[in-house]
Amino acid sequence: MEKLAIHGGTPVKTTPYGTTNRFDGNELKYLEEALKQNTLFYWKGGFSKRLCEDFAKLNGVKHCAVTSSGTSAIHVALGACGVGPGDEVITSPITDMGSVIGILYQNAVPVFADLDPHSYNMTAETVAACITDKTKAVVVVHLAGNAAEVDKIVELCHKKGIYVVEDCAQSYCCEYKGKYVGTYGDIGCFSLNDFKHISAGDGGMVITDNSELYHKAVMFADKNYNRFGEGVVRNSPHVAPNYRMSELQAAVGVAQVEKVEEICRKRNAYGDALTEGIKDIPGLYVPKVHPDCKSSYWFYLIRVDEKELGCTREEFAKAIRAEGVGAGAGYIAQCVYEMDMFTNKTAYSDLGCPFSCPFYGKEIEYKTGLCPNAEEILKTCIRMECKEYYTEDDLKETIAAVRKVAAYYQSMK
């Protein structure tokens, strides 16, 4: 039995992880061109338009609008769908707050659907269990580059007149049944924050085939100003924020979109190979990817059965790290609904809005136990990295390190 690095043995990983310069394409060239336009305003310059054209084409949809972040993209999508006070919006309990903030800002009530224990995504069945006569929309999160069964969710929702917004912040170019996610629902939302597959520092995009939703989305991201005709019409019946993207972000975004398919292809190859290398380890569960899905692995989340594995997940993650492989116990600290703003209903000060909104007229309670699968996932997961610039050696050594640590704890059982 090889001595673990954590016990003073030799670490498995001998070579440093591959690195990259993410902005070594046309970013600088386009930034210079953007500045030379003498305007950085999205409606006047060329880069926001180009980003929309390129990203719509990449996804095979008619329309794309740009926003200031992924959070704002989702808010814009909900605004375009007419979500408002008293409405319920179903979403995932394991996600970034960006999936939920727009729901709250529209004074709507988030309802959390449980997850598949191994894909970590909502299913048509868990969504169906949450639908009421108040459900206006579902925000389907495709977590960590992996597709939720969005086709089935759309079929279910559209029969009932419920909008489907896809949160693809973590799932660029994730192919599912022959199309990219983001193109199944009414609107798909993407983030260009610095941690995503591609970055413009910050920024967001919404895509849709629906021309009416597109027009509403563009206006909702721009104070509901209507710039589509001659001049600007500022008079609007509804309030909307300023979530505009600047031409500087768009210039970087255009250069980044040029690379996104290649980035996702490499991540898919690395993640799938990692799965092949560790899937037979007793007590360790690799992420479940649908046979017709090519995950773009924003990160790589495994789960452990501590009894089977012979150690706690904290011990396991620590031992892998000592072997030189990046791994951390857990993902987000708790399910979204376990956060204070939900359990105490203090999203807007102490007034209880939007949960106690008279238009809602219902009682909702957020507490531990609401989504048992999601809670279990968070208690048992280990997060590993999956980058497009990782090398063959990185892959081999990562697999070897996980196998070495698992073999040691198995032998100790």
Ligand SMILES: Cc1ncc(COP(=O)(O)O)c(C=O)c1O
């Ligand atoms: C699933 C998901 N949705 C929404 C967002 C929000 O994106 P942004 O940070 O660009 O607002 C994120 C960002 O982390 C995310 O991971």
